[in-house]
Amino acid sequence: MIDIKLLEKKAEGGPSYLDEYRQSLLNRGSSTEILDQIVELNKRRKELITQAEQAKSRQNKVSAEIAQLKRNQQDASSLIAEMGQLAAEVKNMEASAGKADEEVQYLLLTIPNKPQADVPVGKSADDNKVEKAVGTPTKFGFPAKEHGDLGEKLGILDFERAGKVTGARFTFLKGAGARLERALIQFMMDMHSMKHGYTEMIPPFIVNSTSLTGTGNFPKFKEDVFRLEGFDYYLIPTAEVPVTNYYNNEILNESDLPKKFCAYSPCFRSEAGSHGRDTKGLIRQHQFNKVELMVFTHPSQSHELHEQLTTHAEKILEALELPYRRMLLCTGDMGFGSARTYDLEVWLPGQSQYREISSCSNFEDFQARRANIRFRPANGKPQFLHTLNGSGLAVGRTLVAILENFQREDGSVGIPKALQPYMGGLTEIRPS
């Protein structure tokens, strides 16, 4: 959520915030009418509030007089009669002021964050900027297979039966496949908690709608999450939701910042609107495991810590010897709440392309304002902190990357050295 007060500030010299924000909406490829709508509605909201408050002020004043009269055992019946009328009026005025307030609030919740100034302007993923590439794309002297084929032949992935048991976009991991997934989770959590200074967390996998509004998933992207019938409960699309809301409505001590968490959770996504995309294999499932990095930071440190967090995710890829590149997303490809996002893309020889395996974003105060998470500066009013998060990494896609990058001509798959201790010393997966 953006600060509505900034929209009203007059420009001094440079472009006003309103103009800047209008431009940033255009850069994202969204329409800007909503801004004028908000400004207009807000004007009305203020008028109504002023009106209602004046009436209430009078009401309070007279009530005090009545109290005084009663204390002196004098007659107050005429004042009380008058107030009966005013009370009804106040109720109406409050109702319309409240409604206007809700309208403004709702509109504010539906507009995206403003990208940082140096984020490249662009329309689609094609306009993202390659920041760096690490490792060289794996090449084989034989035709590379896709992970789905490899996994089924090895007997470690079973899409077929998952379709029977649940439906499309689900999988059974089996034998060494299940073990590999488990090893990856353990490996990632260990690295982040022991080497990178994050406190580990296993959050609730179900959250309420307030939490989803706090992170920015609601109200705009309701259709992307699974709802539990009969409850205001939702399966989390990412651990970002419960972990960000861990501190909602709280004021943290400035000296306690930054707070760094790494969280394991399964993630559930309805994938509404992606019918026909990545229908084969593990790339786009309704359920997948992820280790998430999450930082609550002082605004002055958020940029630096965002770089650092991204590096922490990269360390996992490097330890697993997986070739990847870091992309700075352009305005048109960024997520709704983000001010700056790096995607890490891992090389998949089976598909001969890089695929997203991590997304690291700086939300600045966008989520903090929605979720009301503040810190108290040494000598001052509480202010919104900044939130950062990134995948460290998407576990399912990491498994994909290992299968494809460590495959051999005979269909067996090697295990990266760093992971072997987590696999009980297993060095390769062969058909069982």
Added chain:
RNA sequence: GGAGAGGUGGUAGAGUGGUUGAAUACACCAGUCUUGAAAACUGGCAUGCCUUCGCGGGCAUCGUGGGUUCGAAUCCCACCCUCUCCGCCA
């Protein structure tokens, strides 16, 4: 699921219809004292919104949402959460 207790400021904890935004303590900040610190003493110390160039003024907030009343932290209703006992359960 049944019975009971409770949710008040950063924390603990008073307050059962009328100057209660809320006693008190702790924490925190500033000052005095001190070589410095501690202690002691003095003062300050909620958040959001509306209004004002500013000083300031106003409104709201005692789990959430409704209701009663001229007036609600206080009374009524619903919901949420926490705790205790019983039942059930990994």
